[in-house]
Amino acid sequence: MNFFLGCPIWAYKGWMGEFYPHGTRPGDFLHLYTRRFTTVEGNTTFYAVPKDETVTRWTNQIPPGF
Numbered sequence: 001m002n003f004f005l006g007c008p009i010w011a012y013k014g015w016m017g018e019f020y021p022h023g024t025r026p027g028d029f030l031h032l033y034t035r036r037f038t039t040v041e042g043n044t045t046f047y048a049v050p051k052d053e054t055v056t057r058w059t060n061q062i063p064p065g066f
Helices: 026-033 052-061
Strands: none
Touching: 026 052
């Protein structure tokens, strides 16, 4: 049995210093998030459907199998 652990967001600035190193750029949050978790809740569609470019950028920041 496999477990996929994650949070509902990856861009929480309150994690700076504890989860993300101080000085981390918000654009690097997703990449660093994927080093600790195996999934994330994509609740962005609750607010709006993301643009194709946005999804492509996210895809380029995550490892295979995430």
